[in-house]
Amino acid sequence: MHHIVTIAKRELAGYFATPVAYVFILIFLLLAAAFTFYLGGFYERGQADLAPFFNFHPWLFLFLIPAISMRLWAEERKSGAIELLLTLPVTLWQAVLGKFFAAWAFTALALALTFPIWITVNWLGSPDNGVIVAAYVGSLLMAGGFLAIGSCMSALTRNQVVAFILAVVVSFAFLLAGFPLVLDAFRAWAPQALVDAIASLSFLTHFESIAKGVLDLRDLVYFALTMVFFLIATAIVLDVRKSE
């Protein structure tokens, strides 16, 4: 646990060593605001809730989370620092988790910095703050799912751009798993059970109720399992390809 914290701290400090972290947070906040006010019609709806804000998170994350996760392992492999890290007395798991938690904490910070919108809605009306907290928790969990996918894609390559594109593509498939775009590719030949299973993997479907403030245990377990699955995949990929 001690080592995980040490690795996470170093990684997190690394984000802020360059302007990348600040640029990222700025873009995240600008886009979140633009989506909420223009596409979401925050004022026009005349309702005191943050649905127009949270509804766009999956789309915001689709492109921004891979930008965070792309350097996690690709950079480490390119610079050779992975050889240094993994020959120190740490386990592969401590390294995988340390880096993942750093990226997740960074995302949590970006998300926390959207607090002005929460103040705004409280100032304009009286929203159900329980719903808003639940939606924030759900959004952070979904971000964790995206990050775990990104971590795995980053482990596959030494090139950050490739890692970014792979993460966007895989995340997009997961996002839309419940929609015809993805399902039609399987309907023609796969049994109905498999199609249903794929449909149930959709980030959007699972996030839908969370965005409304309903924290269903099944949705939480779903995002948790997604993280566990892709972090295990990260460790396996690293174990096989770390020296290449």
Next chain:
Amino acid sequence: MIKTERLTRHYDTLTAVDGISFEVRPGEVLGFLGPNGAGKTTTMRMIAGFIAPSSGSASVCGHDIEREPLAAKAALGYLPEGAPSYGEMSVLGFLGFVADLRGLEGATRRTRLAHVIDRLALGSVAEQTIDTLSKGFRRRVGIAQAILHDPPVLVLDEPTDGLDPNQKHEVRSLINEMAADKTIVVSTHILEEVDAVCTRAIIIAHGRIVADDTPQGLAARSRHHNAVSLRLARAEQFAPARAALAALPQVAEVEGDEANRRLTALPRNGASLLADVNAVAARDGIALDSLELEPGRLDEVFRTITA
């Protein structure tokens, strides 16, 4: 100590390391030599626990690198090829990070950090970002990181690569200083380094050990071992001197470099030539600028056995 037993690593169809067995004890400095692609780095990576052997085993201080990886890694200081580090960190920040993962705390942490920074002359750049440092400084940061926890076993992959002659000398004396009670393995391309720091040398080629000897023992395999080199004072004596040397029964061959008035007499079966050559010079009145006995040429041995 380090022990490897039939250590082997395959990459797809290529066998990078093929059944390498050796043992290095405390007090020994083993030079690991071989042409590029011979398997040096792969062997060191397996000992350091970065890549798993396809078969065979390696252990550090009795800890098998696959069964007890953490204990083995704790006993080992390792400088990976190219001395990688985290470029965006400061030297002090980076060494502090390694110290934390090495479990150094409190006063020990402070003393050890101060010691390596002083020993590798990193004081002037301690607050600087590693990316902004010269190659020589980065290499020294890598060495500092490897010796930070005062490990009983050190594996250094090309520790002097990219250093200037003064820095090379510094690193070599550091290795000599630590050699007394540590087990050290150093890989290098530079053969003079073997003479300067190693008590023993292993040459590998195509993934196999082709020689395992002391540097003197290796040099003795050279055609030039016990050869006598002389530099003539007068150019007109070059041809007669060459003929006179070639006529000696113990001389196998005479190499000549007329422009530099230099002659080298190679002995038959490593016999001693010095007395004979001296006698010939006195008899024929050959004027000499210099006369030296050669210990043998490592580069020649290296080329012969790795070709």
